[in-house]
Amino acid sequence: MDAIRWVQDLPFSTWIRESSWAVFTFLILHMWGLALLVGGSALVALRNFGFAKTIEPALFKRFTPVMWTGFVLALISGLLLLMAYPAKHLTNPVFAVKFAFLIAGALLTRRLLNGSGSLRLTAAAVLLAWAGVIACGDLLKYTNTVLLVY
Amino acid sequence: MDIETIAQFGHDSGLYALLHTKYGWPIAEIIHFMSVGVLFASVGMLDLRLMGVAKALPVRPLARLVPFGVAAFIVNLATGFAFFVNAPDQYAYNPAFQLKMATIGIAGLNMIAFYALAAKGAHATGPGEDAPPIARLIAGVSLAAWLTVIIFGRLLTYFRPPWHWCAWC
Numbered sequence: 497m498d499a500i501r502w503v504q505d506l507p508f509s510t511w512i513r514e515s516s517w518a519v520f521t522f523l524i525l526h527m528w529g530l531a532l533l534v535g536g537s538a539l540v541a542l543r544n545f546g547f548a549k550t551i552e553p554a555l556f557k558r559f560t561p562v563m564w565t566g567f568v569l570a571l572i573s574g575l576l577l578l579m580a581y582p583a584k585h586l587t588n589p590v591f592a593v594k595f596a597f598l599i600a601g602a603l604l605t606r607r608l609l610n611g612s613g614s615l616r617l618t619a620a621a622v623l624l625a626w627a628g629v630i631a632c633g634d635l636l637k638y639t640n641t642v643l644l645v646y
Numbered sequence: 647m648d649i650e651t652i653a654q655f656g657h658d659s660g661l662y663a664l665l666h667t668k669y670g671w672p673i674a675e676i677i678h679f680m681s682v683g684v685l686f687a688s689v690g691m692l693d694l695r696l697m698g699v700a701k702a703l704p705v706r707p708l709a710r711l712v713p714f715g716v717a718a719f720i721v722n723l724a725t726g727f728a729f730f731v732n733a734p735d736q737y738a739y740n741p742a743f744q745l746k747m748a749t750i751g752i753a754g755l756n757m758i759a760f761y762a763l764a765a766k767g768a769h770a771t772g773p774g775e776d777a778p779p780i781a782r783l784i785a786g787v788s789l790a791a792w793l794t795v796i797i798f799g800r801l802l803t804y805f806r807p808p809w810h811w812c813a814w815c
Contacts, residue, residue, distance in 0.1 A: 520800055520804045523800050524801075527682070528793060531683065531792075531793070532686065535690045536686075537687075538684060538687035539688070539691045548710060549707075550704070550707045551704065555702050559691060559694075559699070561699075562694060626680075633679075634672050
């Protein structure tokens with residue numbers, strides 16, 4: 497808890513909370529990250545369900561930079577929001593579940609990109625993982641119990 | 647149709663009650679955001695390909711995925727409609743919402759322009775080939791429009807009536 501207080505009381509964290517534009521700007525970047533990362537990954541999943549099947553699955557690796565861009569955008573904006581409100585998120589089990597889904601989504605997407613043929617089950621698991629990330633991310637707004645700062 | 651009538655419809659249709667159940671609002675939001683992901687999976691990634699990203703992929707098979715984007719947009723429209731009738735004054739008088747709708751309108755007109763002027767040449771773009779300039783332009787407008795829709799979608803929850811903050815309020 498001391499570490500959490502130290503982070504939230506940093507001048508930069510305080511600035512994020514008090515700035516008139518920082519929080520919504522980071523949330524916009526977070527949603528852009530979602531669009532590029534989940535968008536790219538869901539496209540790969542669709543290919544593995546048998547759509548656009550005239551395209552070799554391995555060719556979808558060309559969208560990897562798009563997914564990385566989305567991931568980095570979401571990660572940086574997410575870390576900035578976490579700095580502003582560390583207690584709110586780090587004390588919420590939903591936040592841990594979100595990360596479990598995130599790791600699953602990333603690893604399973606990599607498996608789709610490196611696999612061959614139609615990996616339907618893996619593709620379904622990828623979509624489920626992103627659904628979990630989005631659901632947990634949204635629920636963070638409603639399920640927090642500890643709020644040390646506003 | 648005035649705001650009162652729409653608000654009354656929100657109550658009479660049960661949409662207001664539905665959103666105000668314990669998990670009604672978050673579930674509607676989660677569906678709204680998942681659909682953003684599907685929209686970008688089809689339309690967004692197609693736009694990027696036409697703009698020159700992942701050029702190794704032929705365009706025609708990717709373009710066949712557009713119906714997924716249309717379906718996702720309809721889901722977004724449905725969840726958005728539920729939000730709107732729940733508190734129409736919070737949206738109708740909200741400049742961010744007005745700009746969001748205008749941007750969706752631009753994206754729609756842009757899509758019509760694509761099928762009228764650019765689809766034929768775009769679809770014929772094979773692996774490693776550049777899409778025709780008109781298709782690249784329209785794809786750029788499309789991607790920019792959808793990213794802007796996200797901006798206004800976020801802003802509309804932050805700058806709400808009755809705080810008037812725009813030139814035409």
